[in-house]
Amino acid sequence: MKTLTFKRYGKSPEIGFTDAPRPTPKDKELLVQVHAAGVNPIDNMIPTGLFKAVLRFRLPATLGSDLAGVVTEVGSRVTRFKPGDAVFANIFDLGTGSIAEFAVVPEDAAALKPANLDFVQAASIPMVGLTSWQALKERANLRPGQKVFIPAGSGGVGTFAIQLAKQLGAKVGTTTSTGNVELVSSLGADEVVDYKKQEFENVLRGYDAVLGTVRGTRSRSPSTSSSRRARSSLWSGRWMRPSPALEG
Numbered sequence: 001m002k003t004l005t006f007k008r009y010g011k012s013p014e015i016g017f018t019d020a021p022r023p024t025p026k027d028k029e030l031l032v033q034v035h036a037a038g039v040n041p042i043d044n045m046i047p048t049g050l051f052k053a054v055l056r057f058r059l060p061a062t063l064g065s066d067l068a069g070v071v072t073e074v075g076s077r078v079t080r081f082k083p084g085d086a087v088f089a090n091i092f093d094l095g096t097g098s099i100a101e102f103a104v105v106p107e108d109a110a111a112l113k114p115a116n117l118d119f120v121q122a123a124s125i126p127m128v129g130l131t132s133w134q135a136l137k138e139r140a141n142l143r144p145g146q147k148v149f150i151p152a153g154s155g156g157v158g159t160f161a162i163q164l165a166k167q168l169g170a171k172v173g174t175t176t177s178t179g180n181v182e183l184v185s186s187l188g189a190d191e192v193v194d195y196k197k198q199e200f201e202n203v204l205r206g207y208d209a210v211l212g213t214v215r216g217t218r219s220r221s222p223s224t225s226s227s228r229r230a231r232s233s234l235w236s237g238r239w240m241r242p243s244p245a246l247e248g
């Protein structure tokens, strides 16, 4: 089968399609024929070696984390799926990769694909969906009426997180460039700052939490300043405190 692999970590990872044997699922794994694979920023970062300390894959390693496809084989101890099931999954830390004709997926990393999503739509969801759910629900425990600042609202995480936060009953503030103001408003954002025209620090007030979705010192600084009350924000899995400016 064809897979998209990288051969080494660093500046010249030698990314390219290669032929590899079709994998065999273990007891608690599925073999999935991939119909669509999603690509996230982390898929670009892994070959650079940025995460080598925690994600050290056997090389050459197949790229890709998100997928949607059809189960073709199940391991002997799989109980929730059968061949023919349409599923979607995230396999980002396994080193086996989703950008391939077939992928091995642990049973607990997969879910049935909702019938109202096609394969491409479903493959765009797992990583951003898990990120948003873990941050907003499991970590921040966002409650109705709370205010959450989700910068970069038009991005993969932002578009999902805005909708999830609204579903949880929160009020959402976001930033975006001029061309995407309408998009983020249509997703339900209550306060939209066009960062090409305004500084969000001068507009947004009284926020309870911040989801860190923008790289760089400037976008991080508000959440790293000291605050009077221990409200919470998230940057790549770490909790920080929002600035007095955002607290209002």
Ligand SMILES: NC(=O)c1ccc[n+]([C@@H]2O[C@H](COP(=O)([O-])OP(=O)(O)OC[C@H]3O[C@@H](n4cnc5c(N)ncnc54)[C@H](OP(=O)(O)O)[C@@H]3O)[C@@H](O)[C@H]2O)c1
Pocket (backbone or CB within 6 Å): 040, 041, 042, 127, 128, 129, 131, 151, 152, 153, 154, 155, 156, 157, 158, 175, 176, 177, 178, 180, 195, 212, 213, 214, 215, 219, 236
């Ligand atoms: N994708 C994931 O599942 C995931 C998981 C964990 C962490 N992350 C991290 O979260 C960050 C965002 O990921 P993503 O997948 O959402 O990326 P993405 O889809 O590439 O979106 C990035 C967004 O950033 C916006 N942007 C650029 N400069 C901005 C600025 N100065 N202020 C506000 N918005 C700005 C762009 O929107 P405009 O065109 O409107 O400017 C763009 O839509 C990345 O650093 C990534 O590593 C992502």
